[in-house]
Amino acid sequence: MSSSCLSLNGGRDLESCERDAELRSHNAPMPKHIRDSYLSFFSVRFACANPKALAHYHESKMGFHTIARREMTKDCNRGVCSEVVGNGGVTFEFLGPLMPAVRNDKFSISGAEFEELKRVNNFLEKHGEGVIDVMFEVTECKKIYEWAVSNGAISIMKPTYSKDSNGAVLMATIHTYGDVQHTFVQKCEYSGPYLPGYTLLNNKIPLNLDKDHDVPFCEIDHCVGNQDWVQMDSVCNFYHKALGFHKYITDDDYNVVTEYSALETTVMASENDRIKMPITMPAVGKRMSQVEEYIRYNNGPGVQHIALRTDSIIKTVTEMRRRGVEFINVSPEYYVDLKQRLAAYKGTPMKESLEELERLSILVDFNNDGYLLQLFVKDHISARPTAFYEIIQREGARGFGGGNFRALFESIEREQEKRGNLREQSPDKVDDILLN
Numbered sequence: 001m002s003s004s005c006l007s008l009n010g011g012r013d014l015e016s017c018e019r020d021a022e023l024r025s026h027n028a029p030m031p032k033h034i035r036d037s038y039l040s041f042f043s044v045r046f047a048c049a050n051p052k053a054l055a056h057y058h059e060s061k062m063g064f065h066t067i068a069r070r071e072m073t074k075d076c077n078r079g080v081c082s083e084v085v086g087n088g089g090v091t092f093e094f095l096g097p098l099m100p101a102v103r104n105d106k107f108s109i110s111g112a113e114f115e116e117l118k119r120v121n122n123f124l125e126k127h128g129e130g131v132i133d134v135m136f137e138v139t140e141c142k143k144i145y146e147w148a149v150s151n152g153a154i155s156i157m158k159p160t161y162s163k164d165s166n167g168a169v170l171m172a173t174i175h176t177y178g179d180v181q182h183t184f185v186q187k188c189e190y191s192g193p194y195l196p197g198y199t200l201l202n203n204k205i206p207l208n209l210d211k212d213h214d215v216p217f218c219e220i221d222h223c224v225g226n227q228d229w230v231q232m233d234s235v236c237n238f239y240h241k242a243l244g245f246h247k248y249i250t251d252d253d254y255n256v257v258t259e260y261s262a263l264e265t266t267v268m269a270s271e272n273d274r275i276k277m278p279i280t281m282p283a284v285g286k287r288m289s290q291v292e293e294y295i296r297y298n299n300g301p302g303v304q305h306i307a308l309r310t311d312s313i314i315k316t317v318t319e320m321r322r323r324g325v326e327f328i329n330v331s332p333e334y335y336v337d338l339k340q341r342l343a344a345y346k347g348t349p350m351k352e353s354l355e356e357l358e359r360l361s362i363l364v365d366f367n368n369d370g371y372l373l374q375l376f377v378k379d380h381i382s383a384r385p386t387a388f389y390e391i392i393q394r395e396g397a398r399g400f401g402g403g404n405f406r407a408l409f410e411s412i413e414r415e416q417e418k419r420g421n422l423r424e425q426s427p428d429k430v431d432d433i434l435l436n
C-alpha cells in the first residue's frame with residue numbers, strides 16, 4: 001500500500017500564510033461555523049510498548065476487532081508502528097516505538113516520523129502506557145488548527161494531507177494538557193476504515209467464543225482529563241478560547257468530598273455536545289484523592305478515564321464479566337438506598353430490572369431528563385494506577401452519575417487503600433491551596 005504526505009502550505013511557514021480576518025481577533029470566541037465543524041471523537045491513540053498485546057487485550061476482554069495496522073515498509077512507518085481496533089463507533093490505535101529516538105541514518109527514517117518516535121518514547125518514559133492523542137473528526141481541520149494556534153495552542157503538526165488508494169484526509173495536531181495531543185481529522189472523500197497508509201485487516205474471528213457473545217459499544221461518550229492542583233481554570237479556558245468548546249451544564253454535584261478524597265470537575269464540550277471532555281482536579285480533603293494518586297503515578301496531568309457508551313449495559317457488562325473483566329463494586333447498602341430513591345422518582349420508567357442491575361453491580365443515576373446506568377472497570381489499562389474505562393448507558397440523562405459519586409469514590413478509595421495509596425495529601429500542595 002502506498003501513502004504520501006505533503007504539507008498543505010507547500011512548505012511555506014504558517015506564520016506567513018494569509019489568515020482569515022476572523023482569525024486575527026484574539027478575544028472573540030471561535031466563530032460558530034468553525035465550532036460547528038467538530039463532528040465527534042475519531043479515535044484515541046495510546047502510547048504502549050507492545051501494540052499487539054494491548055490490541056489482544058481489547059479483543060479478548062472487550063470484544064474489539066482488529067481493523068488496520070501501521071506496519072514498517074521500505075519507505076514508510078519506520079519510527080512507530082500501530083494496531084487499530086474498533087467496536088461499534090469506538091476506535092482505538094495503539095502506537096509502539098520501533099527503536100530509541102536516537103538519530104541513526106541506517107534506519108532511514110523521515111523527519112516527521114522521527115519527531116513522532118520522539119514523542120511516543122518521551123511519553124512512555126515519562127508516563128508509562130496511556131493516552132497520547134484524543135482525535136476528533138472535523139469538517140474544517142485547517143480553520144480549527146489556525147484558530148487554535150493563534151489563540152495559544154502549541155502546534156505539533158500543521159495541516160498535512162495523507163492519501164492512499166481509498167482517498168485523502170487532512171490532519172493537524174496540537175498539544176493540550178500534560179503530554180496529550182489533539183489531532184483534527186478531516187476526511188476528503190476518504191472511504192477506507194481508518195486512515196490512509198494503513199494495512200487493512202478484517203479480523204472478526206472470535207477468540208474461542210461461541211457466537212452471540214458480542215460486547216456491544218456505540219461510541220466514546222466522554223474522556224476525562226486529570227489536572228494537577230489549581231490548573232483547572234487555565235485548562236478550561238484553553239478549551240474555550242483555543243478550541244471553541246463551551247461549559248457543559250449538568251445537574252451533577254461535582255464538588256465531591258468523601259471521608260478522604262475530594263475533587264472538582266468542569267465539563268467542556270464541542271458545539272454539538274458529542275465531544276465531552278470533563279476536566280478534573282484534586283481539592284483539599286483528608287487524604288490523597290484518586291486524582292492525586294493519578295497525578296503522582298502518571299507523573300503529571302493526563303487522560304484518566306474513557307467512557308464507552310452502550311445501548312445495552314446489561315449485555316455489555318454480562319459479556320465482559322464472562323470474559324474475566326472485574327468491575328468496581330459498591331457496598332450492598334447502595335442498592336437499599338437506590339430502591340428508596342427510585343420509589344420517589346417520577347421520570348423515565350426503567351427498562352432494566354433492579355435485581356439484574358444489582359447482580360451485575362451496575363450503578364444507576366437519574367434526574368428530570370431521564371436516567372443513566374454506569375460501571376467502572378477495576379483494572380487500569382496500564383501497569384500504573386492511572387487510566388481506566390467506564391461503561392455507560394444513557395436513557396435521557398445528560399450527566400455523569402453525580403448521584404453515584406459518593407458510593408463510587410468510597411469504593412475507589414477501598415482499592416487505593418489496598419495499594420497503600422490512601423495517604424496524606426502532599427503537604428506543600430495543600431499549603432499552597434489553603435494560602436490562595
Ligand SMILES: O=C(O)C(=O)Cc1ccc(O)cc1
Binds near residue numbers: 224265
Ligand atoms: O465524571 C465522570 O465522568 C465520572 O464518571 C465520575 C468520576 C469522576 C472522577 C473519577 O475519578 C471517577 C469517576
Ligand SMILES: [Fe+2]
Binds near residue numbers: 305307390
Ligand atoms: Fe465518566
